[in-house]
Amino acid sequence: MTTPPPLVPQQFPPTLREVMLRGRWIGVLALCLVVAGVFAWLGQWQLARAIDTDPPLPGATEQVRPLTEVVEPGQYLAETLGGQRVETSGTWVPEDFIVVSSRVNDGVEGYWVSGQLRVAERTSIAVALGWAQTREQADAAVQALSEAGAVQAEVSGRVIDDEGVEVPPSTEPMRLDRMSPAALLSRWHDTEQLNVYRPYLASIEAPSGLDDISSPAPELKSPINWLNIFYAAEWAVFAGFAFYLWYRLARDAWEREVEEFEDASGAADA
Structure with missing residues (x-):
């Protein structure tokens, strides 16, 4: 009776989740969290300056x-x-x-x-x-x-x-x-x-020989500063980009590992 050859465990490339949970990428994620937190704080600060909660009264x-x-x-x-x-x-x-x-x-x-x-x-x-x-x-x-x-x-x-x-x-x-x-x-x-x-x-009143200076009352400004709101939105986008950058870097590393694994598997089969 012929003894069957020993079973060789089949190897699979790492999943994206496995790569993301490695210590290196957890550390990169922590750094991105710090950067995103700073961007979020800047956005909140800009938003607080965008709305005047105590505007001057008309007149x-x-x-x-x-x-x-x-x-x-x-x-x-x-x-x-x-x-x-x-x-x-x-x-x-x-x-x-x-x-x-x-x-x-x-x-x-x-x-x-x-x-x-x-x-x-x-x-x-x-x-x-x-x-x-x-x-x-x-x-x-x-x-x-x-x-x-x-x-x-x-x-x-x-x-x-x-x-x-x-x-x-x-x-x-x-x-x-x-x-x-x-x-x-x-x-x-x-x-x-x-x-x-x-x-x-x-x-308001000019001396003799001169005309009064035309100086109307200043226009009442809107209590909302739309430029500051735009800046606050920009900081929110930057915070989101920090997470996207982490995801993109981890995915690129995973894709390289998968490609190297497939190349090695192809060479072994040949």
Whole structure:
């Protein structure tokens, strides 16, 4: 009687699940969980900033408030307070009335006359006093205001953010096209250890020789910031991609093992 050959256990390639449960890929999964957690936290933070839970009431910017209640010297103006009507008092610095070009008033381009208002000891704010259609009118107003001397004044207007500094054209190096307290400060007098407000004040009433600046109430913004919501959605996608990356890497490793197993099996059969 012939003895049958010993049975050789049949070998099979690993399953995808078996590869994923290996220590190496469990470690990669743990790393992906950490990365996804960071992305999820960033998405939640972005989403929290997307909705204003305490928006300003309609008409809040039209209630005249003391300047010191809205912003302090050197501080940035809160976004919700842009265009807020305020009032303050001080003394004009006669040498610091300066013309700002490219100012549009009710669709007509012209000029603003700005000034340094000393509202406290060593503290000043830049004020846009009024608008003129021609440079000659603006220059005449500057001369009249300068000749009046250090006059005390009560000013009511809207507090507006600095428009930023712009390099003047080479043909007019002293020209200003933006209302920027930072740029005006470089031309003011008696500025040693001077505290200056970052925003400026657009006066409601213009002095003689100038027109009132057209400064309507700011539009009421939506309490929902859709850009932040879009960013939050992006972070959620990134978190999902971290898991997909782990799955794709593990699957690629499994497919390579299966391919190597089939090649080895084919060579053994041959």
